[in-house]
Amino acid sequence: MIVNFNTAAELAIACWATGSLLSFFSGRTPALKIPAFALSFAGSAIMAGFIAFYWSALDRPPLRTLGETRLWYATLIPLVGFLVEYRWKIGWLKYYCMALAAFFLAINILHPEVFDKTLMPALQSPWFVPHVVVYLVGYVLLATSSITALHNVYMQLRSKGNHTGESVSHYLALLGFVLLTFGLIFGALWAKEAWGHYWTWDPKETWAFLSWLAYLGYLHAFRYKIDQSKLQWYLALAFLVLLVCWFGVNYLPSAQNSVHTYTQS
Amino acid sequence: MVVVRRRLFQAPWEFRESALFTALAVVAGFVIQIASSGSGIAMPHLPFNAIALSLFAAIVLCTGLVLRNTPLVKWLGGIPLGLCLILAIALLSLIGGVIPQQASAKSSLPVLLGLNQIFSSWPFAGAVLLFLANLGISLSWKLIPVKPQNIQFILFHAGFWIALSCAVFGSSDLQRLVVPINVGKANNLGYTMDSDTPQQLPFSIFLHDFSLEEYPPQLLLYDPHNDKLLMNKSQAILEVRKGTTATWQGIEVLVLEYLPSALPGNNGIPQPADRAKGIPFAKVRINSASAQREAWISTGSPLLKPDAAQMDGFYLIMVPGTPKSFRSAVTVQDEKGHETIANLEVNHPVNFIGWKLYQMGYDEKAGRWSKLSLIEVIHDPWLPAVYLGFFMIMAANILFFWNGIKRTEVKK
Structure with a gap:
């Protein structure tokens, strides 16, 4: 299984790398545009195929361990980059997205998780897939929003105005926030069925709430017409809270009793 | 153009006043927490908490509507104060997200401040109550007069208000x-x-x-000298079934036969048995540098001792699968x-x-x-009210998608 993963991941990274290179030179040679896109897209398609294969081999959606969720991010983040290019005609985002996806796969290659095939009873629920999928897509959007904001900050430092970039990071954050809200509520409804109460301040819940508050704060600051260029810093950094929520929680002292750590004793 | 910097407390109040006010409220909360010797808050039970919540809601709505044009109420229901309170709640939650939340008998400073039970502490309750007031006042302005374009705002903010207030005020009735x-x-x-x-x-x-x-049992290698369970080479968890192979340093194992439910029989060969009594047995072939052998191993039960296979000073054991x-x-x-x-x-x-x-x-x-x-x-008698809030928030989200899609079409 792990051998298969390495092959698929390395192939995907190779596709993204050559796709990016070709795309980079397609400014001078427009004929390269189509093969560049085809190769970049093939990288994600390979990962999507691997997920489908892995899903059927596991008999459950590969959404449980952090290593498994990284597979999804690696597949979906470049797709957001392509979509943004298509919708807003912004080309640079896809490079960041593919680099981030390659980074996620590299983590999985270098640190193979102990993939546990079994699913504990509390996780066998119809809420499982919607809860995780909504969060996944939300995180992907917010990751892209953060990357866009970071790029905007970089452009500001070189004193180049970038209004389209600012509206891209804003819309991605807005959409991401809506999905975070769904994820939080789905999680609460599931918790009521599985653990007896909708909210218990489990460390993961607390951090999910914190991330939600971070973006709630952003949206209100935006609404209050605080300088958009300053808010790019906020958006770029807000993702750090999500990162803690996503994998940092397991290392915090508060996590010892969490239902979200999934470590086997 | 000359920018004249607004002095502190010069109308209209904005972020500096809000930050100062919020900080004072949190500090006051910690002072009360210490004064009450870290005991936290005891919310009254039904019907008194419901009466208190209704009164609070009425006061907030009336203040927002009757005094909506006074500078003070404009500030109380404004975004700057809301943002500061969100930040305060976030910072207090951050404490709860880092420090383990459990009761403690020790009387150290963090315990006295309620940091180990932050979500039922006075500063957190104070911040949430002020936040509800802020949110409620801003909601009252959109509620009356009601306009169709405000429906999404009302659903989201009222839903949040209802869910949060009922969760907080109703927490005492949860059994x-x-x-x-x-x-x-x-x-x-x-x-x-x-x-x-x-x-x-x-x-x-x-x-x-x-x-x-249970899930199928798992194969592990036990090292008695170091009292350690060794993972196999692939680092994966090995579920036992016919044909499972595993490799450790110099030791190869192949499962020849697997009986999910059996009892020990004559000549040491287990016989299939009823699920209620039987335990999992597996016949394994072990190849090591020194020898090859075959053996039956089992997980054991309260009545039967487990069978392990020994080789090169290690034990191959089978442990029951997780539930x-x-x-x-x-x-x-x-x-x-x-x-x-x-x-x-x-x-x-x-x-x-x-x-x-x-x-x-x-x-x-x-x-x-x-x-x-x-x-x-x-x-939990308050559950329907909290769920009403949840569903209002989700309805607002769905409206957001609907409106968002329509708006993009208009732009084109």
């Missing part, structure tokens, strides 16, 4: 009790997590049967003649006269031979 029952017995006493004194329930639960299903599902067949009845027969399972709770019954646990030492089932019973 969570654990009822331990042995097979063939009934029980009507429940225990809370922090008390040994049982509480009488308005119903009794009779346990007909408890059953547990896949467990359920209790119960009859629940009260004195008025209500009766329900149900199968309680994780993720499949059962409702009975306003209570929810959950399969919680069992005697983990006995594993699938457990004769004890732990049922959690929960009564």
Whole structure:
């Protein structure tokens, strides 16, 4: 299984790398545009195929361990980059997205998780897939929003105005926030069925709430017409809270009793 | 253009006043927390908490509507104060997200400040109450006069207000009790997590049967010299079935035969047996540098000792799989003649006269031979109100998608 993963991941990274290179030179040679896109897209398609294969081999959606969720991010983040290019005609985002996806796969290659095939009873629920999928897509959007904001900050430092970039990071954050809200509520409804109460301040819940508050704060600051260029810093950094929520929680002292750590004793 | 910097407390108030006010409120909360010697808040029960919440809601709405043009109320319901309160709640939650949240008998400064039980501490309650006031006032402005374009705003903010306020004010009415029952017995006493004194329930639960299903057992290599369990080369968890192979440093294992449920037979060859009595057995072939051998290994049970295979100073052992599902067949009845027969399972709770019954646990030492089932019973009269809030927020989200899509079309 792990051998298969390495092959698929390395192939995907190779596709993204050559796709990016070709795309980079397609400014001078427009004929390269189509093969560049085809190769970049093939990288994600390979990962999507691997997920489908892995899903059927596991008999459950590969959404449980952090290593498994990284597979999804690696597949979906470049797709957001392509979509943004298509919708807003912004080309640079896809490079960041593919680099981030390659980074996620590299983590999985270098640190193979102990993939546990079994699913504990509390996780066998119809809420499982919607809860995780909504969060996944939300995180992907917010990751892209953060990357866009970071790029905007970089452009500001070189004193180049970038209004389209600012509206891209804003819309991605807005959409991401809506999905975070769904994820939080789905999680609460599931918790009521599985653990007896909708909210218990489990460390993961607390951090999910914190991330939600971070973006709630952003949206209100935006609404209050605080300088958009300053808010790019906020958006770029807000993702750090999500990162803690996503994998940092397991290392915090508060996590010892969490239902979200999934470590086997 | 000359920019004149607004002095502190010069109208209209904005971020500096809001930050100062919020900081003072949080500090005041910590002072009260220390003054009450770290005991936290005790919310009154129904109907008093409902009356208090109604009064609070009425005051907030009236203040927002009647005094909507005064600078002070404009500030109280404004975004700057809202942002500062969000930040305060976030920072207090951050404490709760880092410091383990559990009761402590020690009287250190963090305990005195309530940092180990931050979510029921005075500063957190104060910040949430002020936030509800801020949110409520801003909501009142959009509620009256009501406009169609404000529906999404109203659904989201009112939903959040209802869910948050009912969760906070109703927390005192939440009852969570654990009822331990042995097979063939009934029980009507429940225990809370922090008390040994049982509480009488308005119903009794009779346990007909408890059953547990396990995932296939797993293969591990035990190193007795270092008292360590060794992972195999692929680092994956090895489920035992016919044909499973595993490799450790210099040792190769192949599962030749697997009997999920068997009992020891003559000549040391296990015989298939009934699921209720049998245990998993596996015939393995072991190749090491020194020799090749075949052996039967088993997980053991409370009545049978496990069989392991020894080679090169290591033991190949088979450990029972993790639980896949467990359920209790119960009859629940009260004195008025209500009766329900149900199968309680994780993720499949059962409702009975306003209570929810959950399969919680069992005697983990006995594993699938457990004769004890732990049922959690929960009564939360405020749940429908909290859910109403949740569904309003989700409705607002769906409207957001709908509106968002329409707006993009207009732009084109």
